[in-house]
Amino acid sequence: MKHLRKQIVWLALGLAGIGLAGLTGCNKPASGNAVSGDIIKVGEFASLTGSEATFGQSSHQGTQMAVDDLNAVGGVLGKKIQLLTEDDQSQAGQPATVVRKLISRDGVVAILGEVASSRSLEAAPICQQNRIPMVSPASTNPKVTETGDCIFRACFIDPFQGTVMANFTRKTLKLQAVAVLSDVKSDYSLGLAKFFKEGFAADGGKIVVEQSYSAGDKDFNAQLTAIKAENPDGIFVPGYYTEVGLIALQARQLGITVPIFGGDGWESSSLVPIGGQALEGCYFSTHYSPEDTSPAVQDFVKRFRAQHQETPDAMAALGYDSAMILADAIKRAGSTDGTKVAAALAATKDFAGITGKITIDANRNASKPAVILTIKDGQFKYVETIAP
């Protein structure tokens, strides 16, 4: 009996403790202090650790560099930008917590993030409810911006990219029958595959076989053997470079010689080191090319390399651009008020970003050209640009 009484006492204490914790939260008003003194607080959430750490770290590096660049020339509206970055550990449930913290505790005026569409989708409603503009650097699922008028993205969306690749493979490469190998764990991959299939079929092509894998897998021989048996002219792999390199290697080892192609998930300086010879003659669409001779891109690449000893990939470039268009919108709005900034973002036109001229369309997506690259002699080589 004493036992149970003790338990009840502890329970009561526990609840009281929670009550106290709740009370401490009582006195913190929301974003009043967002523009205190001479600092503008901008929040960022990214997957800095966990299974998708490489993408989060890349985009964060780009974003941070943009903020540093902006501050070096005096900031925005005469105030320095403070970038508050939170790690969501590539884990569902975390974006909801960290974005709430950034908005109510830290009082940020805007949110930058995330790369993964699923985590952007988790955070978007919260930003929308609080009228805090959110700019995703690289989420390509159309649903993200459909959440509301405060949610934007700096990249193109899956329907556009899928159609680009479908047209390219059908009309330029003249492929008839194609296999699709997608990442069942990634909504990016599934989305891109879906739109590619629709576009390819609409152009008169045929999808002969579909297989899938999970991000993190290393062995694809089973799927590739099944694909080989159907004799396709090419294989569409709308996945991330982390797996694509190995897929190409194993495909060649199995005797598959047809070209392999994919989307912007391929874009990384690690792709060719892993895939090597196997990737010769393969194609992929992306946002920008580090080979681009324009001075802005070359300067960005040079400075990024100096700071991080790595060539910036698409995530880094998009992270950079997302921060830049946000800053530009704040400048044009003349204030950090959420609704005004959102309106300014929506009016972005021909903004000169690293990843191309960015115009935000009526659906709050970036309307910009896609670039098709091929791999030749171990380097990415530009093939053509496809305008929206």
Added chain:
Amino acid sequence: MRFQHAKLALLAALGLSLLVSLVANRIDPYVLFVLYNIGIYIILAVSLNLINGYTGQFSLGHAGFMAVGGYTAAVITNQFGALNPFASSALFFGALLAGGLFAAVAGLLVGLPTLRLKGDYLAIVTLGFGEIIRVIFQNMDLVGGARGLSVMHNYTNFFWTFGMASVTVYVVITLVHSTYGRGFIAVRDDEIAAEAMGINTTKYKVTAFVVGAFFAGIAGGLYAHSTQFLTPGGFNFMQSIAIVVMVILGGMGNTPGVILAAILLTLLPEGLRWLAGIEHLPGIAKMHPLGWIGGTRMIIYSLLLIVLMLTRPQGLFVFTMKKAKGTS
């Protein structure tokens, strides 16, 4: 006399939760969200404690039951648009119950085949079931698969969260402390002796799984309606481990300890985040952009686990004189 105390405590807790939820809009939304998470994890940890702690069935797949409950509740409430407060409360209650029931069925499906297994084997099989559930949801178009499911309604509030937490604690404690409940502990302490004494160990093991899964399902429903977005990846092995750690830390079969552990471990990442926040200085050329505390948060978490196991394995919050019997 015991029973009266327990019922009183439950009513008091429910009343308190209701009161707090009425003033909830004065509380910082971030803090409120963390409080909801605390409530949800209390339910998860206490329900797992019934399976792991009291009945000695080491289950590593609890997140799977949470997933079943969460998706079920979300699919149900998504069918309805905006409703008046009374109807939405009724809907939410119904959806939570449905989620709990489906999860209970899953618990039955997991509990039955695992009857003959013990210790590590049981652990891995339950882990396997958790993963299988996750893969099933990943392939289910109804819930969006890997693309995730948006949950329309933000029904979770303080009353529901802590109300359900109180109910869970009440049910588990009264269940275990009843005469019937002695059976659970008997199964944990020495299964063969229990069988020899005529206790139907099968019934107890399955009951533990079903009841534990039911409440995990409710927690899942609450989670779905506060985070408002579900992905199969969020119910993976890591999630199950997080709950297991709470049970182990609190002391297996020690409900108040487990509650405290749940509170502590839910607050821990927030505490670490606060610590990492100290170095959020105006962003001018930082040498290690990720911040040394931010990058090492998981490392600290895992080290804490190891150190705690090495120094106080019986659990951090064991207050009673009951000796924690080892399981084989």
Added chain:
Amino acid sequence: MTEFLQQLINGLALGSILALIALGYTMVYGILRFINFAHGDIFMLGAFAGYYLAPKIAAFLPTPSVGAGLVVMGISMVVCAVMGVIIERLAYRPLRRSPKLTVLITAIGVSLFLEYSGQFVFGAAPKKFPDLIPTYPLTHLGGLSINSNQVVVFGVTLLLLLALRFVTLKTKIGTAMRALSFNPEAAALMGINTDVVISFTFALGSALAAAAGILYAVSYPAIDPLMGILPGLKAFVAAVLGGIGNLPGAALGGIIIGVTETLVSGYISSTYRDAIAFGVLILILLIKPSGLMGRKEVEKV
């Protein structure tokens, strides 16, 4: 027919690596009755050890070559053996008298620690594993492809399995290991230094994991700190399938899992691939819990 044969070959190749990892698991479990969750992460460390060693070795030996491969693998095995012993000393030995579940949780803690420290130290992005041994496509007859890596993996696994059997059956320490697995108290009473034998077991198991890591990295040359999680789990399933504590059983289990996974993936559906290993586990535990080649353990009351 060709497709089926090719899938079989694929499965065998994958299975050999799982078998190698499973050997380490089953050894440790057989003696200590606990699942070393960190085993998959030692496997990962072996691969990373090879990654950092390879350029250093390239200064002395030509790469790619068999010699370079052997040297790198040998040193990685030693490095991981040492790591295994250190982990055992620090994290597991103090808990030897504790309930099994405490050790299990500690093992999970060690595993998480290795994974996230790995991400912190090595970086999360996948790295290209250097070409250690020369790779030749071996046959292309009738559309079948086998390459030398697959043969090497299979061969090395077989060799290590035989070596392991020799150690456990014919050497003194091996006999001590077996004695410990039957009855630890009696073994201690017989004058066996339990601590030394356990440390040796961990060293051996970790060395095997390292070898598996190198072979895996040679076959799938993209390594990252989280690469050990899934192979580790599947290898555990393989060990249980074969009968935990039984060495040839573990190897057999690995092959079966590899082939089953490949066949189901190729013919039925690749979207359920992750779940297959677990499905097999549940089936085998329902039908024959002691595994294919295990002994039935009778619990005396």
